[in-house]
Amino acid sequence: MLVTLEGLDGSGKTTVREGLQAAYPDATFTREPTNDSWYGEAVYRSIGDDDADSLAELFLYTADHAAHLSRVIEPALEAGDLVISDRYSDSRFAYQGATLEVSPRLDVDDPLEYVVDIHEPFSIDPDLTIYLDIDPETAAKRAGATNKFERADYLESVAENYERLIAREPARFVRIDATQPPEAVLEAVTGVVADAVADE
Ligand SMILES: Nc1ncnc2c1ncn2[C@@H]1O[C@H](COP(=O)(O)OP(=O)(O)O)[C@@H](O)[C@H]1O
Numbered sequence: 001m002l003v004t005l006e007g008l009d010g011s012g013k014t015t016v017r018e019g020l021q022a023a024y025p026d027a028t029f030t031r032e033p034t035n036d037s038w039y040g041e042a043v044y045r046s047i048g049d050d051d052a053d054s055l056a057e058l059f060l061y062t063a064d065h066a067a068h069l070s071r072v073i074e075p076a077l078e079a080g081d082l083v084i085s086d087r088y089s090d091s092r093f094a095y096q097g098a099t100l101e102v103s104p105r106l107d108v109d110d111p112l113e114y115v116v117d118i119h120e121p122f123s124i125d126p127d128l129t130i131y132l133d134i135d136p137e138t139a140a141k142r143a144g145a146t147n148k149f150e151r152a153d154y155l156e157s158v159a160e161n162y163e164r165l166i167a168r169e170p171a172r173f174v175r176i177d178a179t180q181p182p183e184a185v186l187e188a189v190t191g192v193v194a195d196a197v198a199d200e
């Protein structure tokens, strides 16, 4: 079973992941961008470059995702593991969907749909996606605005894209109020994951 954690920068994904690791020591925990491959290194170079080409950046993230699927996700799912990924394709749909809204070169009506379509022929859909819901102002403050994506105005359009994704697939997403204290957020997330595992 593939469970993904999604939300704005600073929504508390890392904090939740650490708590879930204690509750599910045998699960496979992973993340995007990956932090153990040269594909992921290329992505982080791009994140650190304020002048990065937004279309090139989409394909770097997507290349990292393709390698992540073949190296980590598919083998773990085939072995029957519970796989929990801190960010996954919805991050691309929401973040690159927002970045490409203002791209002068990409000639499509709806960048979010374009990014979704790129994934369709090769990717694996999550069984469950936990959306840590937080307002963009609080998210930007918590994240500390350390990179170009962590500004409240940009996070506002990312949040709108997440809302579109949730509206498209309400059964896959579970929304958790991420403005609660960390213990309450973790308890809510752990309960949702436990229910999903029990139903499998
Ligand atoms: N529920 C919460 N309430 C208040 N602060 C939180 C909460 N969850 C996380 N934080 C703090 O917010 C910051 C970002 O959290 P983090 O888990 O790294 O988020 P993300 O991985 O989504 O960027 C950290 O300083 C963390 O301690």
Ligand SMILES: Cc1cn([C@H]2C[C@H](O)[C@@H](COP(=O)(O)OP(=O)(O)O)O2)c(=O)[nH]c1=O
Binding pocket: 008, 009, 010, 013, 014, 032, 033, 047, 061, 086, 087, 088, 089, 091, 092, 093, 095, 096, 143, 147, 149, 150
């Ligand atoms: C996976 C992914 C992340 N991102 C962005 C979100 C983050 O701002 C940045 C790095 O992700 P991450 O290291 O998970 O940041 P955080 O822990 O603060 O949430 O990359 C995308 O724009 N597209 C993607 O496909």
